[in-house]
Amino acid sequence: MDALDGKTAVVTGAASGIGRALAERFGRSGMRVVLADIEARRLDEATEAIRALGVDAIGVRTDVADPSSVEALRDAALSVFGAVHVVCNNAGVGDRSETLDEWEWVMGVNFWGVVHGMRTFLPLLVDQDEGHLVNTASMSGFMPAYGSYAASKFAVVGITEGAYHQLGSRGSAVGISCLCPGFIATDIGAADRNRPDWVTRPVEPTPAAARRLAAIVDGTAAGLDPAHVADLVQQAIVDRRLWVFPNPEAVEAQRARFEAILAGVNPPIRPTLDANGLEVPDRPSS
Numbered sequence: 579m580d581a582l583d584g585k586t587a588v589v590t591g592a593a594s595g596i597g598r599a600l601a602e603r604f605g606r607s608g609m610r611v612v613l614a615d616i617e618a619r620r621l622d623e624a625t626e627a628i629r630a631l632g633v634d635a636i637g638v639r640t641d642v643a644d645p646s647s648v649e650a651l652r653d654a655a656l657s658v659f660g661a662v663h664v665v666c667n668n669a670g671v672g673d674r675s676e677t678l679d680e681w682e683w684v685m686g687v688n689f690w691g692v693v694h695g696m697r698t699f700l701p702l703l704v705d706q707d708e709g710h711l712v713n714t715a716s717m718s719g720f721m722p723a724y725g726s727y728a729a730s731k732f733a734v735v736g737i738t739e740g741a742y743h744q745l746g747s748r749g750s751a752v753g754i755s756c757l758c759p760g761f762i763a764t765d766i767g768a769a770d771r772n773r774p775d776w777v778t779r780p781v782e783p784t785p786a787a788a789r790r791l792a793a794i795v796d797g798t799a800a801g802l803d804p805a806h807v808a809d810l811v812q813q814a815i816v817d818r819r820l821w822v823f824p825n826p827e828a829v830e831a832q833r834a835r836f837e838a839i840l841a842g843v844n845p846p847i848r849p850t851l852d853a854n855g856l857e858v859p860d861r862p863s864s
């Protein structure tokens with residue numbers, strides 16, 4: 579897309595972190611903005627803050643894991659602004675991956691949320707032959723780990739690249755980007771605040787899960803400013819760039835793994851026990 583001014587953006591997970599920064603970035607660029615999030619209070623605050631900048635914005639409470647909720651989001655956006663041009667499937671959560679419920683919650687938000695967003699909004703963009711879709715994956719989508727977060731992000735990387743080829747081979751003017759952040763300073767370390775009641779798990783995390791959570795909290799606290807990520811995403815929309823990698827050092831760290839895969843070489847085993855015999859958590863995924 580060349581010009582964003584006067585167009586409409588829908589951003590999920592817009593009440594916090596990267597999503598909120600995206601909504602603000604788009605608003606400052608003259609776009610109308612639909613902020614979608616499951617957390618009503620923070621959604622209202624974020625919507626008011628963006629309106630206070632003079633941006634034409636609405637907030638729509640949405641559960642991206644529920645397809646009918648995402649359809650209602652589309653209908654609300656269309657009824658207020660008449661069209662949608664940029665869609666960011668960005669809402670996401672992390673967990674301890676200790677129970678099947680947790681796996682289902684994380685896959686429901688991080689993976690199915692993106693599928694519902696693509697199924698609901700892509701036909702609109704394709705029909706008007708204008709627009710851009712942004713799916714938020716993660717560098718965790720390239721870093722093998724036994725856990726729902728990495729599984730969900732590997733899936734988002736795959737379906738986003740797949741849709742890029744489908745759109746391109748049809749000659750569509752609609753663009754698509756896959757946002758793959760490393761650590762960014764957001765509230766993802768407190769994703770548990772949105773854990774639904776039906777997601778059961780032991781009260782105390784395993785030592786490995788506790789250390790992984792602590793590493794995520796520390797990593798995000800020292801992470802990049804979400805506003806920087808939003809600038810990169812906006813530029814990727816204008817440039818029709820598929821990959822958005824805000825943390826270049828995290829990309830470079832993947833080089834040896836990809837070379838080993840291409841050479842058919844087994845990766846060196848990562849230790850699962852540390853020098854004290856304690857379980858080492860999977861690499862912190864963000």
Ligand SMILES: NC(=O)c1ccc[n+]([C@@H]2O[C@H](COP(=O)([O-])OP(=O)(O)OC[C@H]3O[C@@H](n4cnc5c(N)ncnc54)[C@H](O)[C@@H]3O)[C@@H](O)[C@H]2O)c1
Nearest residue numbers: 591594595596616641642669670716761762764765766864
């Ligand atoms: N912060 C990082 O270091 C980092 C790194 C890589 C990828 N990401 C990804 O970035 C995206 C945004 O996360 P963030 O870091 O800004 O975290 P955040 O917690 O600050 O924001 C995530 C938002 O998603 C919302 N949300 C959660 N469940 C939802 C649901 N079912 N429906 C609608 N909204 C829901 C939350 O209420 C919150 O406002 C996520 O997909 C996350 O996985 C973050």
